[in-house]
Amino acid sequence: MSEPLLSKTQGGDPWKARIDRVFARALVLPLFLALALLSWLLLDTLYRSFSVQVVRSDVGLSQTFPLGTAWQEALKAALLQEGYTEEEAEAMLKDPKELRALLNQNRVELMWNTHEGPLRYVVTGSYDERVLDLPLLQGLRRWEELKAGLGEGERLVLNPWLDQTFLTRFPSRNPLIAGIGVAVVGTVWVLTLALLIAIPVGVGTAILLEEYLREGRLNRILEVNLRNLAGVPSIVYGLLGLAFFVREMGLGPTVLAAALTLALLGIPVITVTAREALRAVPESQRQAAFALGATRRQVVFRVVLPAALPGVVTGVILSAARLIGEAAPLLLVGAAAYVPFYPSGPLSEYTVIPVQIYLWVSQPQPEFARVAAAGILVMLLVLSGLYLAALYLRNRFRREW
């Protein structure tokens, strides 16, 4: 339907006109409700990702340093205090392996606010303990009081849980130093492999259905099958992956098993969007190419597919965004494992961002909710990037035929 006919009706029963106005407003209400919920979710997640903490370090490194010192210096000073000699500390910082180990156990980062003043480097040890974890506003209100009451070895900090090192740190049982690094790398691995499989299959199926078999029995079978596959809950794909890829094919809980599972999930989605893009290319284009003596293959791959490409790419990006957020099927094919290292290939163990978030949410310690909030912010940022890219492509290459 084009423009609604609303404006054409005038006069008549004033009560009915009133009902009409109320009706029109009531219909938009759900949209505002949904938007309100969405803003509540975002603001709440953002707020939860900050807290004011009193942290005690019994063992390990615990230092804060003013701005201007390189963080390596901060780490070195902390090592010296720890009892290492000057040379040992230097050597540890120079050896990349040692350094990585140090950075995994000790978090060195810029903190916005500490009891010793704003913007300092803080070194946090893996054995640090939380004494107090307060919501942002409450913590700021009690800042002076808390500062006065600090005990031996205790620090007062404003902790932005989502900071630059959160992205590279490893998972940990200590919420203070848990990071999302492994999950980010795992997501990149799994998603890339899954798309490598799902794009050719999905786009190929779309071409088959739209350009080769527009009717006939094979078309009917494939259509019905696709429609049913699109309705299968994603967790059932997880069961398929568990039975078939993990156990039957003996892949175990690896990146490859996850990628195959995710690819199967993505194929119907990619097929549907690619078909829409192909359908949008007008028949006249095909007829013109045929009239010039092109074969079907030439028509499809030199005329129709290039013309539909922006639409196909947009569809693929949106499908990728959908796949990134999928946690349920991957929980069944091994993503729930505790993986303290980066995946190094298709056959290594892995975890992905949404599963990592699920694991954090199901931890009993309340600070893991803050870690989860930081993880969610990372995931939402990635997703909004993808949506913006899709939006840009859609507008940039939109063609009116």
Next chain:
Amino acid sequence: MELLRQAPSRNPKEVLTFALLVLLGAVTLLTTLGVVLSLLGDVVEFFRRVPLTEFLFAPEWTPLFAEPRYGIAPLIAGTLLVTAIALTVAIPLGLALAIYISELAPHRVRARVMGILELFEGIPTVVLGYFALLTVTPFLQKFIPGLQIFNPLSAGLVMGFAIIPYVSNVAADAMQSVPRAIREAAYALGARPYEVALRVVFPAAISGIIAAIILATSRAIGETMIVAIAAGQRPTLTLDPRETIATMTSFIVQAATGDQPAGSTASLALFAVGATLFLMTLGLNILAQYVVERYRERYE
């Protein structure tokens, strides 16, 4: 299309391309086959150990206990409870939005509304589960005494918002395919816009609207992360939305993240529950297609 009916080419390149495409298309068929086969093997083994009557009629689901019971009724009750709560939210809101999109929204606003819905659809469900557990539940606990930390109420409410787009997109499509002439006829008889929307377009599109609701139900039944996080993992045969429950999907997650050895009856139960879930959603999807085809108003 006439052009597509031309004689098949014998050029090897052409034949090869076609064969390759058919091969790619066959992957989707193999997927379906794979789903069925992977479920079937373990399900048969499960029912060799647990009688079907136990599965259907036993009142308890405790596969991890020393004396396990395998009655799926509590899981189905939990699933239906959450689904009912979600639909109570999603049907009125989704249909209202569908009427707005199809009948009232000006062109540009319509595109924007669809964009917002797309965005809403794109939020990972693990995020919604986190939101239900850590924000909505504490909020509701202020008003509802006896509300457990894990409860189907907040999971269902949040899930209701998550499936609004499924209701509104399909229903709006159905309403938009009602021909303009019918609306114009109604306006010519002096009907107001709300009368046209509710008494002309809505009944004319009813098959598509029912299909939209059925599809949303199927989504809600298969939704996993929201319930696994916020509704709990304790199978209880209850209709009280304040109690902790378990759904079919949350049991699958629980069993999969636990550590039962492969081949144990408890791990086979995973597949029995998965098969039940698969059959229920497949049945609903087929029903939706049937409703659309059987009850569609045809216009010349």
